[in-house]
Amino acid sequence: MTVLLLALAGGVGAGLRFIVDGLVRARARTALPVGTILINVSGSLCLGLLTGLVAGHYTDSSWGLVLGVGLLGGYTTFSTASFETVRLIQSRRTWFAVVNSLGTVLACVLAATAGFALTLL
Amino acid sequence: MALARSENMEPESLPGMDSLPVDSDVDTPGPRHRSIHLHPGFVVLVMLGGCFGALARYGLSITLPVPGGWPLPTLLINVCGAFALGALLEGLSRRGPDLGWSRFVRLLVGTGFMGAFTTYSTLAVDAMHLFDADRPVAALTYVALSIVGGVAAALFGIWVGAKYHRFVAARNRRVLAITGKESK
Numbered sequence: 001m002t003v004l005l006l007a008l009a010g011g012v013g014a015g016l017r018f019i020v021d022g023l024v025r026a027r028a029r030t031a032l033p034v035g036t037i038l039i040n041v042s043g044s045l046c047l048g049l050l051t052g053l054v055a056g057h058y059t060d061s062s063w064g065l066v067l068g069v070g071l072l073g074g075y076t077t078f079s080t081a082s083f084e085t086v087r088l089i090q091s092r093r094t095w096f097a098v099v100n101s102l103g104t105v106l107a108c109v110l111a112a113t114a115g116f117a118l119t120l121l
Numbered sequence: 122m123a124l125a126r127s128e129n130m131e132p133e134s135l136p137g138m139d140s141l142p143v144d145s146d147v148d149t150p151g152p153r154h155r156s157i158h159l160h161p162g163f164v165v166l167v168m169l170g171g172c173f174g175a176l177a178r179y180g181l182s183i184t185l186p187v188p189g190g191w192p193l194p195t196l197l198i199n200v201c202g203a204f205a206l207g208a209l210l211e212g213l214s215r216r217g218p219d220l221g222w223s224r225f226v227r228l229l230v231g232t233g234f235m236g237a238f239t240t241y242s243t244l245a246v247d248a249m250h251l252f253d254a255d256r257p258v259a260a261l262t263y264v265a266l267s268i269v270g271g272v273a274a275a276l277f278g279i280w281v282g283a284k285y286h287r288f289v290a291a292r293n294r295r296v297l298a299i300t301g302k303e304s305k
Contacts, residue, residue: 010175011168014237018167022158044245051246074175074237081241082203082271083210086279101268108245116249
């Protein structure tokens with residue numbers, strides 16, 4: 001049952017990513033893929049928060065699977081982020097590629113840590 | 122060949138089209154002019170691919186070994202997904218415009234499955250755990266291998282996608298040349 005919910009939540013996460021990315025993309029005026037960055041940073045923040053809640057026994061671990069592995073795992077994406085970095089390199093926007101790869105990973109780890117820290121307050 | 126292609130790109134002109142008045146409603150946002158991310162059918166397609174992508178990731182994450190608490194499954198999943206997405210998107214973009222069957226496959230397999238199969242949030246939390254456990258070397262190695270591996274894999278995937286497209290195009294030209302000779 002949990003696995004079925006996990007799969008469904010993964011689908012919802014992917015759909016959410018598609019919509020959020022499309023909305024941001026329609027408004028963004030930069031070559032930097034801000035949609036994917038925003039999605040990955042916000043998803044990491046939420047997963048940090050959820051991990052803290054599960055670790056502190058505020059929520060059941062099956063919620064951690066459905067919402068963490070399913071919803072947030074499906075919402076955030078690594079393949080698109082890597083692909084977009086390569087496209088930036090190919091169009092000779094080297095600095096954007098560096099910001100997109102290193103900036104995203106730094107922001108995501110900090111966001112996850114911040115989310116986790118919120119549950120310790 | 123190039124000429125035939127450019128002719129196909131031209132919008133079809135219907136007889137009597139010139140005499141029709143300019144449609145003033147053509148720019149108003151309606152169902153026909155909505156972006157694809159607001160089209161329910163396309164969203165459902167992405168969701169369907171996403172269900173299987175998340176399921177596949179979960180299945181692999183509990184099957185693959187985690188040596189010394191080091192998150193190898195996520196790294197392998199992410200790098201393989203980056204390769205597959207690169208190959209898919211390059212192959213599709215070389216096939217032609219993002220319409221019809223191409224768009225169907227891109228949204229179902231690319232945005233849906235590969236997008237949900239790979240994950241950034243787990244990578245971030247895994248790295249956080251390693252830093253938290255006073256294993257900065259393990260954390261930095263994991264992050265560096267993910268980033269460099271992901272970009273290298275996507276690049277390799279793009280190369281494979283382009284190579285495959287050239288292979289198919291060459292085969293099609295040969296078939297065309299043979300059938301062309303036979304018809305003479």
